[in-house]
Amino acid sequence: MSDVFRIGLIGCGTIGQGVVRIIQAEAGEIERKTGVRLELARVVDKDPAQAAKVDVPAALVSTNAADVFNDKTINVVIELVGGTTIAKDFVLAALSAGKSVVTANKALLAKHGKEIFAAARRNSCCVAFEASVGGGIPLILPLRTGLIANRINAIYGILNGTCNYILSEMDQKGKSYAAALSEAQAAGYAELDPTLDVNGTDTAHKLAVVASLAFCCDVDFGALHIEGIDQLDAIDLAAGKELGYVCKLLGIAQRTSDGISLRVHPSFVSRKHPLASTGGSFNAISVYGNWVGHTLFFGRGAGSKPTASAVVADIVDIAIGNAGRTFTQCRMLGDVTAPPKYVPMEQLRSRYYIRLEVVDRPGVMAMVTKIFGDRQISLKAVTQHESAAAASDGSAMVVVLTDVAQEGQVQAALKEIGSLDIVREAPVMIRVVEEHEEYPT
Amino acid sequence: MSDVFRIGLIGCGTIGQGVVRIIQAEAGEIERKTGVRLELARVVDKDPAQAAKVDVPAALVSTNAADVFNDKTINVVIELVGGTTIAKDFVLAALSAGKSVVTANKALLAKHGKEIFAAARRNSCCVAFEASVGGGIPLILPLRTGLIANRINAIYGILNGTCNYILSEMDQKGKSYAAALSEAQAAGYAELDPTLDVNGTDTAHKLAVVASLAFCCDVDFGALHIEGIDQLDAIDLAAGKELGYVCKLLGIAQRTSDGISLRVHPSFVSRKHPLASTGGSFNAISVYGNWVGHTLFFGRGAGSKPTASAVVADIVDIAIGNAGRTFTQCRMLGDVTAPPKYVPMEQLRSRYYIRLEVVDRPGVMAMVTKIFGDRQISLKAVTQHESAAAASDGSAMVVVLTDVAQEGQVQAALKEIGSLDIVREAPVMIRVVEEHEEYPT
Known part of the structure; x- marks a missing residue:
């Protein structure tokens, strides 16, 4: 005899429909593997037609999220509404009602994670969010x-x-x-x-x-x-x-x-x-x-099936009890950790690709490279291309690849270069990212 | 106040030394993150010098695995001996003593997994084996x-x-x-x-x-x-x-x-x-x-540090209680599942690369291609190369790329071709593996 685990789903769009489909198709297989019987108790969407698309019985469909929060038989709430306003209210309401939450909502967690995790902890619940990053990829x-x-x-x-x-x-x-x-x-x-x-x-x-x-x-x-x-x-x-x-x-x-x-x-x-x-x-x-x-x-970082795969994995993890235990015991989330010290962007050290559209006349290269040199920015390569507009207006495209330099210096150099009257457009800069050292010494 | 989780390590070779090093360096950080304080209680190796290499205090070192099994204060046993004989005895002894086991031993699990998992279940313990496949990769x-x-x-x-x-x-x-x-x-x-x-x-x-x-x-x-x-x-x-x-x-x-x-x-x-x-x-x-x-x-699929990373993750998972819960509740292991039906290799359908060393004379290609044709093996490409030995002995190298064919037919064709007197060496065959269909219909 398996434990029945009753699900209140709020938001039946692309991902929510995927969750419904997985439960319809795989509940038996999941029960066989894990001893957990997943049961769809309620599907809430402002548009009831969404739930009908995946054949949710009409009796389970509602437009009122309170039908989930007030249902004592519901074990877990799935928030797939998106955004950071109503979704936040729903998540906090679910937690207040003592129900753990599964969400795919990265915006909500990035902006209000601390508050939400704290609410979960206060109510002896947990929040699981595998689907919020990398879709179906377990990360x-x-x-x-x-x-x-x-x-x-x-x-x-x-x-x-x-x-x-x-x-x-x-x-x-x-x-x-x-x-x-x-x-x-x-x-x-x-x-x-x-x-x-x-x-x-x-x-x-x-x-x-x-x-x-x-x-x-x-x-x-x-x-x-x-x-x-x-x-x-x-x-x-x-x-x-x-x-x-x-x-x-x-x-x-x-x-x-x-x-x-x-x-x-x-x-x-x-x-x-x-x-x-x-x-x-x-x-x-x-x-x-x-x-x-x-x-x-x-x-797959998105899409109905992969994202729903992660949502259902979280539901099972909560049902078994592991998600709650990890949430309670591990001090890794924003509500129980300290703010980090941030490195300001100006202090970044990187290599840079820079493109300049310049007037094609003698001395231009010298002016540009002097500005880099004055700021201790070594150049790995400088190439002058024929600009698309070259034939008509005598401009040239210069591509510069710097050695490792400090972002602040590069930004200052680009500002200076951009203000030269021989430069026709704002300089373009793209950072070159090397492979990270595997075992730094 | 954290729970202390005491570790009995059996086998202090490359991976065992990595486990010791992680516990020495990271016990504080792991405790801060998970609330679990890992403590090395005993290190067993037939060569005590192995443990000395990573500064295990002499008082913790032993050459007798029974010192682990009989120590009531030890919570978990790490088997890093390798092989399928003594390692099996150690694992079963640990489980009999009521201690869960972490192992990196794929040979042991591949050959005796069913017996070992059953022993764990009998003794209300678990076996964790993340490190057995893919080294440090969580798989x-x-x-x-x-x-x-x-x-x-x-x-x-x-x-x-x-x-x-x-x-x-x-x-x-x-x-x-x-x-x-x-x-x-x-x-x-x-x-x-x-x-x-x-x-x-x-x-x-x-x-x-x-x-x-x-x-x-x-x-x-x-x-x-x-x-x-x-x-x-x-x-x-x-x-x-x-x-x-x-x-x-x-x-x-x-x-x-x-x-x-x-x-x-x-x-x-x-x-x-x-x-x-x-x-x-x-x-x-x-x-x-x-x-x-x-x-x-x-x-990294091997090596001291990555493999030890997986071993320590398993120890923490057991300490928190999740590994045991998953082991007990999920029916996914050999002792509680049925044998599958296997598809015999002869029924495999694949494309094949085949190389033949043949005598370079008229009619050879026709003989070879007829044998494939007689067995409904379509050829995608046939190329004749100058053999390394061609100049001296008049042989030629023929490379064949088949369309999707049945392994049994290909094996039979190769046997027949290999028996031809115009074929100088046993044919070489390498299967061509296509990317798997992501969502088969």
């Missing part, structure tokens, strides 16, 4: 348990499938950003309003969630440096390709002797970099631990 | 929890770092098998007696462990088809490379409508295959679930 789980012996030195993640799809199309087919975005929307990999994906916010939400766990600290979302892919020009991806690079939007969390560095930005990585081969809408996350060395987790 | 954990909602359709693993290192050297530098093996031994990636690595046995042990978990069945190690890399010729790796392939030793577990297929063999994969880019001594394991789709886990 939260290893950070909390499988890699527990390690101090995590760094995390590098391709955390947004929409951006990765767009960048892959731009890289492989030479498309413009706008064309690749349209293509992604047509293929269902980008939403109609893709703003939060392409401006880096979604990646930053996910990075905040994993960094908090990996470094056991209370991450302030405002401390993240965030740049998206929406300003990228195909010219730079092509120029980077010539230099052996491919462009990825990376979420990067590094532990340094000066503190924690958290940043999201387009990154040129070598074609041999472990993340270079992650194409299309896939996600991949490299985790560097001081004992385990480099581990990488790859898979 | 057992996701198969037992993070991917629990899925029916696993297939697993493809690069599970032996020694073989992968040798194959990478052969592929990239055109080395012979013997030269690459010597190189691997010199670099510390291969043992002095590498037999169990290079003949595929180690990969097969690991495959048996993960397949049992993934398919929730009692795998009979004898049912695995096993071929190693020790018969590989650099000629074939070069010919495969020309066709766009790289050779990997893969452990493959597939669920088909006819049953479970379990096999270890050198495999040609396309350069775009997800496992193609896993070079050197790294491991990588692709898992295909019916909901999550394709997930891939990558990292």
